[in-house]
Amino acid sequence: MAIVKTERHPDLPPPTSQTGVIGWMRENLFSxxxxxxxTLVAGYVSWVALSSLISYAFIDANFAGTTREDCTxxxxxxxxxxxxxxxxxxxxxxxEERWRVDVGYVLVAIGLFFVLSDVVxxxxxxxxxxxxxxxxxxxxxxxxxxxxxxxxxTAQWGGLFLTLVLASxxxxxxxxxxxxxxxxxxxxxxxxxMICVGFIEFVRGVPLITVLFMASVMLPLFLPEGVNxxxxxxxxxxxxxxxxxxMAEVVRGGLQAIPKGQMEAAKxxxxxxxxxxxxxxxxxxxxxSIPSIVNTFIGLFKxxxxxxxxxxxxxxxxxxxxxxxxxxxxxxxEGYIFVxxxxxxxxxxxSRYSIWLENKLHTGHKR
Amino acid sequence: xxxxxxxxxxxxxxxxQIIGMHKWYGDFHVLKDxxxxxxxxxxxxxxxxxxxxxxxxIRCINRLExxxxxxxxxxxxxxxxxxxxxxxxRREVGMxxxxxxxxxxxxxxxxxxLAPIWVRKTPKKEAEATAMKFLERVxxxxxxxxxxxxxxxxxxxxxAIARSLCMNPRIMLFDEPTSALDPEMISEVLDTMISLAExxxxxxxxxxxxxxxxxxxxxxxxxxxxxxxxxxxxxxxFENPQSDRTKLFLSQILHNA
Ligand SMILES: Nc1ncnc2c1ncn2[C@@H]1O[C@H](COP(=O)(O)OP(=O)(O)OP(=O)(O)O)[C@@H](O)[C@H]1O
Ligand SMILES: [Mg+2]
Numbered sequence: 001m002a003i004v005k006t007e008r009h010p011d012l013p014p015p016t017s018q019t020g021v022i023g024w025m026r027e028n029l030f031s032x033x034x035x036x037x038x039t040l041v042a043g044y045v046s047w048v049a050l051s052s053l054i055s056y057a058f059i060d061a062n063f064a065g066t067t068r069e070d071c072t073x074x075x076x077x078x079x080x081x082x083x084x085x086x087x088x089x090x091x092x093x094x095x096e097e098r099w100r101v102d103v104g105y106v107l108v109a110i111g112l113f114f115v116l117s118d119v120v121x122x123x124x125x126x127x128x129x130x131x132x133x134x135x136x137x138x139x140x141x142x143x144x145x146x147x148x149x150x151x152x153x154t155a156q157w158g159g160l161f162l163t164l165v166l167a168s169x170x171x172x173x174x175x176x177x178x179x180x181x182x183x184x185x186x187x188x189x190x191x192x193x194m195i196c197v198g199f200i201e202f203v204r205g206v207p208l209i210t211v212l213f214m215a216s217v218m219l220p221l222f223l224p225e226g227v228n229x230x231x232x233x234x235x236x237x238x239x240x241x242x243x244x245x246x247m248a249e250v251v252r253g254g255l256q257a258i259p260k261g262q263m264e265a266a267k268x269x270x271x272x273x274x275x276x277x278x279x280x281x282x283x284x285x286x287x288x289s290i291p292s293i294v295n296t297f298i299g300l301f302k303x304x305x306x307x308x309x310x311x312x313x314x315x316x317x318x319x320x321x322x323x324x325x326x327x328x329x330x331x332x333x334e335g336y337i338f339v340x341x342x343x344x345x346x347x348x349x350x351s352r353y354s355i356w357l358e359n360k361l362h363t364g365h366k367r
Numbered sequence: 368x369x370x371x372x373x374x375x376x377x378x379x380x381x382x383x384q385i386i387g388m389h390k391w392y393g394d395f396h397v398l399k400d401x402x403x404x405x406x407x408x409x410x411x412x413x414x415x416x417x418x419x420x421x422x423x424x425i426r427c428i429n430r431l432e433x434x435x436x437x438x439x440x441x442x443x444x445x446x447x448x449x450x451x452x453x454x455x456x457r458r459e460v461g462m463x464x465x466x467x468x469x470x471x472x473x474x475x476x477x478x479x480x481l482a483p484i485w486v487r488k489t490p491k492k493e494a495e496a497t498a499m500k501f502l503e504r505v506x507x508x509x510x511x512x513x514x515x516x517x518x519x520x521x522x523x524x525x526x527a528i529a530r531s532l533c534m535n536p537r538i539m540l541f542d543e544p545t546s547a548l549d550p551e552m553i554s555e556v557l558d559t560m561i562s563l564a565e566x567x568x569x570x571x572x573x574x575x576x577x578x579x580x581x582x583x584x585x586x587x588x589x590x591x592x593x594x595x596x597x598x599x600x601x602x603x604x605f606e607n608p609q610s611d612r613t614k615l616f617l618s619q620i621l622h623n624a
Binding site: 259261262264265266267268269270271272275279280283284287361363 | 429431454457458460461462464466468469470471472481482485486487514516527530531534
């Protein structure tokens with residue numbers, strides 16, 4: 001006898017024991033006796049570690065006062081950070097001019113918001129603003145000398161401000177330059193290819209410290225008398241070129257992962273090399289490289305601390321020099337924890353953004 | 368009558384002419400003395416065993432592969448290293464690949480409008496209207512806003528055909544357009560190709576679909592080991608093959624079908 005189903009089964013929500021917090025915990029934390037034990041042990045250890053950190057950093061910490069003598073509690077002495085906060089943020093940038101840096105931050109933040117988020121669909125104007133207008137405006141604001149703004153020597157720049165300048169300029173330069181180098185390395189023109197391979201391999205073969213050292217100490221020796229670049233500019237050039245070489249390899253990895261058929265399809269439709277690259281190959285290659293690109297950015301961000309050795313006072317070095325102040329002897333712990341927290345906020349932010357971006361760009365062709 | 372003869376003599380009716388063409392991959396002689404003339408509106412099916420050089424031959428026609436000897440003249444333009452001429456030919460010659468090669472990061476509609484907008488400089492609105500027209504022709508207008516990864520194989524291949532047609536090509540090349548498809552999707556793609564053939568499109572089609580060859584082709588070309596062994600109208604080709612290699616190939620392929 002044939003069995004025929006005449007009514008359609010309605011769609012039901014999934015059983016709650018398999019979804020939601022409870023379902024997740026049951027599946028991931030308490031699925032077997034061994035898992036239960038491991039969960040409890042790990043929970044206990046994190047509790048002990050976390051609670052002592054919290055009482056050190058917050059509960060027993062000292063926030064009030066102006067000198068180290070005011071730190072009577074057993075926890076961290078944040079008074080140190082508080083008293084030197086201006087310096088930690090801006091270095092020796094003149095106090096009455098610091099608003100210029102803040103205005104620069106706001107300009108950048110507005111640009112980043114519109115370029116990175118998806119509140120506006122068409123990114124043309126936000127991109128022109130962020131990559132065209134903002135760099136010029138920030139240069140004028142930070143360095144001064146125009147529109148009645150007082151000139152501020154780069155030697156006075158420092159702290160988090162300097163770290164952010166170093167990181168953003170080298171990120172800003174290294175991505176496009178890295179793409180050009182990666183394309184050059186795959187070019188069919190032997191001279192172009194040789195130059196790109198030579199550059200990439202040379203830069204990757206030496207540590208960043210030596211690149212910075214060469215840029216700041218050796219370069220002036222080769223330049224003719226009187227020609228003298230700013231120390232910060234030399235560091236920026238060194239870091240940007242260094243990062244570009246790494247970026248080039250990251251992008252090349254992405255390019256190699258794109259099937260040959262994509263380029264062939266583009267060519268067969270009559271698209272030229274640059275059109276095919278710009279519309280078809282690069283968008284896909286960059287998309288799959290997002291995790292490694294952001295990885296390189298994060299590495300770069302942290303590597304900015306190496307400018308210490310050529311005497312630039314970035315966030316880390318300004319805090320470090322603060323801890324050697326005889327009025328604040330013994331504040332190294334607070335100083336380094338604070339620096340670590342600041343770096344973590346920025347790097348974690350980049351990492352989360354890259355995950356969000358990957359999900360957004362996912363178009364369902366990975367099956 | 369004499370007019371027609373004159374234009375024919377001037378090569379106006381010839382879509383593709385390949386004269387004494389050779390190609391090597393390193394030391395390996397893939398294509399040997401290929402001679403082929405395709406008239407405008409002619410439908411040609413190319414078949415032959417795997418590795419015989421079918422793909423390589425039709426890929427030479429739009430310069431995805433470079434030939435080393437002989438001449439290829441497409442639409443009156445000879446293929447040389449002149450990039451301008453290569454681009455000119457690629458605009459007029461559409462190609463459909465075995466693995467579709469759709470652009471996965473663009474919607475179906477954008478796949479179809481990209482080249483018209485950037486290569487032909489068609490205004491966006493017009494390009495979109497054309498794209499929708501061709502998507503309707505291949506019977507998937509409702510998928511226009513989806514991404515290729517969300518379509519079935521047969522649908523993807525039909526998008527690929529529509530994408531080529533949006534450039535208004537005068538010649539279409541197909542490289543095994545159905546061999547990556549599940550059996551139930553083959554006919555939907557073949558139907559699209561048949562309707563294209565009925566409209567008088569010049570087509571060169573590498574395929575093992577012998578049914579398609581019988582109904583549509585004006586001429587069947589058999590290749591083996593880099594050579595064109597036999598060419599004949601389908602009736603003759605299937606009923607009365609001349610060479611032993613053709614006979615062997617046909618017996619194998621018809622057996623499996
Ligand atoms: N890039 C390449 N380098 C070297 N040899 C190649 C290359 N591409 C193809 N070949 C060789 O050239 C020969 C012809 O290849 P082609 O792809 O044209 O065959 P085909 O007739 O299309 O076969 P199939 O039916 O399997 O698609 C094969 O022997 C193949 O191994
Ligand atoms: Mg082939």
